[in-house]
Amino acid sequence: MSRECVVGLDVGTQGARALAVDAAGRVLAAASQRLPERAGPPLPPGWSEQEVDSWWEAARACLQQVGAQVAPERMVAIAVTATSGTVVPVDAAGRALRPALMYNDARAVEEAAQVQEAGRALAAKLGYAFQAPFALPRLLWIRIHEPELFERTACFLHAADYLVLRLTGELGLSDSSNALKTGYDLLELCWGKWIERDLGIPLAKLPRVTAPGTRIGAVSAAAARETGLSPGLAVAAGATDGTAAFLASGAIAPGEWNATLGTTLVVRGVSRDLVRDPAGRIYCHRHPEGYWLPGGASSTGGEWLERRFAGADWPALDRQALALSPTPLTVYPLARRGERLPFVAPAAEGFIEAPAGTETGALYAAHLEGTACLERWVFEVMESLGVPVGPRIHVTGGAARSREWLQIRADLLGRTLVRPQVVEAAFGAALLAAAGTLHSSLSAAVRAMVHPECAVEPRPALRDAYEALYARFREACARRGYG
Template identity: 50%
Template sequence: MVTKGNPRYVIGLDMGTQGVRCLAVTAEGAVLARASVPLPAQALLTAAKTFEQQPEEWWQATARALAQLSAQLRAANIAVEGGVALCVSGTSGTFVPLDAAHQPLRPALMYSDARAVDEVAICNTQLAELTESMGYRFNASFALPKLLWLARHEAQTWERTAMVAHQADYLVGRLTDVWGISDYTNVLKTGYDLLSDSYPDALSHILSSPAERLPRIVAPGTPIAPLRPEVAAELGLNANMLVVAGLTDGCASQFAAGASEPGTWVSSLGTTLTIKGVSATLIKDKQGRLYCHRHPERGWLPGGASSTGGEVLARNFANVDLAAYDGRAASLLPTNLLSYPLVRRGERFPFVAPQAEGFQIAPAGSVDIPAELAYAAALEGVALVERLAFEVVGELGAPVKGAIRAVGGASQSQLWLRIRASVSQRPFVVPAIADPAMGVAVLAAAGRLHADLGSATRAMVQISQEVQPDPAWISQYEERYSRFKDELRQRGYLA
């Protein structure tokens, strides 16, 4: 913890599915304090296809985390008055209906709540012009189908709804007592038209309600209001600290990794592979493989999620020491196997193929494949999918420049980073703090501690390591990549 002087700092707060995390960060990216508070078990109200949480539990966890943060700052003799701005990220597609007194009318419907299957088709049909212009399709994780479900199945609750608040909107309201405001990223899944900067006229018809129930939209990072005096006093924070409009957690993670300027990209590899970047122009994909958020300042944030990823290790190597396997697999690289490590049926990115199935092709005459060799081939296979993903976004018009920022569990594997860098023929860098709370701290600093988001990112996001492509592997992986695409075409997965 940094304790010298009385630095100016910002606070980034991320409300996740399991709890809240917050950081106090200086203009140089030094973390002065950090706190996290889990949601209680009873806050995870799950049933078949439903996932709800109590907004009051969000607030209680948030208040406790911020109080812990301010206590750490005081213990380090860091002045409360140094706190300049606070920014909140929340899960994308999560919302709660509020009455006229800003009280929740029911538990919040979470992003992973899948009850609104029938409503998805209605939204895609009646908002076809929007989805065509933006290049995406509604699915059950979006807020709008769940809003329509609420209007159709809980009519009395919907009639009493004065406003709809996304997760981050609700917490901003509790912090400032300013309600009915959201940001570009949170409202994409509520049907907001980012091109016209307005809600489509069809929304009022779909929801059978006036558009006034939906929040007013501002750009992420826009000043909203200072903390409520009583909240500042209770939590031990600067009463003049400005709360600014936030982001979805996914966009916040992207900025935490340092991808905030055109051509910069982050690759998140955990259970699945997700890539996100920055483009000066809107990227449209008729196949619906990716969609774009709007950049807080200029441009767009395209991204796509594969069905392939680290899940293959959990499925096929569940009871082994992966670090030890890394050590044994290193001498087997590049392997003589060609692997597409999809463990479920169907792929969504970098190609759309509902019929797709994983495969592993060995040279003719091969009999038994050692587990370490199959493991190494699985690492290579995910890297091949990752290279194809970046090739696709490039073909769609989104430039990919410089090093790829690697986050997610796979970034802890030096071997996998080396494979990925060699397959993609690009350096891979690992950010020191790949946390949404850091991403919204960077956004809070933009325009306050720094001139803009780009300069804030460059100053505050620190890199913990850089991995270069292995020259001895590049030519072999180039040939393997060509074979990989040929095999996908032969199976009808890739055009």
């Protein structure tokens, strides 16, 4: 049996996580490190920033711990994943010139409209719209509001790019997954001249882009001293955290889909063809092996748990809900204003159609059902756009831990739900590191390393009852003009 392994590193909003994984998908070592709370004066409303040095400190601590559990000479490659749309301007020496503008920073609303106007041809070609959460509007914001810093910037990096810089010492390396939100053309595989011509952002300030999983460098002697990794260890191009988590779900072939249900519902699948949505609900990443990864995020998910059932015994309510479902109630469990998938409605609000005095258990069950109804609707949208959805959905996210909720979702979707053993973005990064090292390709790595923990089948005897429940849900939404 091979003793070789790969390392996946994930640096998110709250902390860092590193895994050492062997060719069979066994986790040999794991480490986590929280990021410190942001210091300094409060930011204006809607702004979100982080000190990039804290990323490296957390990453370094995780890698040291992993190296203490697994001999570094067993490691053959490392890949990094981090937040999507985060922007780090650095100088020619690779020093960050300001705190990172994070993926959830909302300051660049006006700039997003300017980028959309300038990049409308690319947006139409790739079937999406530039929005404030994208990275390119943040670059434009810096050019307009921090012009001196903009001039001193040698390269604008994404979060994962900055960590690759710290590992390799090489400036300006990125991947197509992260570059999407900076306006990279996924069809022509280049930066469009319009970025420089119409937005005033020199292409020389943008990183070189490769496919995720491609070897892009090696761990430098300096990084080896700081992390305990072996100097010369191969560094593979990573991906956004969403793409890495998708890979970790086990979905890899056309027609296979992943649904991640946490605070919100995020779906992503594999398609042979680029999928364009005139309504702007979805966008496509490029699969490293040439396929497309259509997907999108709903504004609805599990947020209602904390909003409406805070402090409750959720596992007990899950068990009660399965006994009560299907209920005669109708709930659209949107916890805040505005929906983006399966329909776009900035003024949409959730609703509850239930008699006064309905018991907590039944109301909770109806919320589970409503979330599953919305999930089914999302997959119907995908199919309406010509994207096949297979009979099995790979499920991840906090909600996937509840077997009862999985059963209700399977019943309403009419599909088998498969939960993998390891559900982490760091594991997805390890899969990218394994492509071409432990395995011949990314697909081969996913098939060999991702293993199902459980599969939940729909219950045929309840099919008609759930069909009626779903029809009621859609009718209730239609009465309010939703969809």
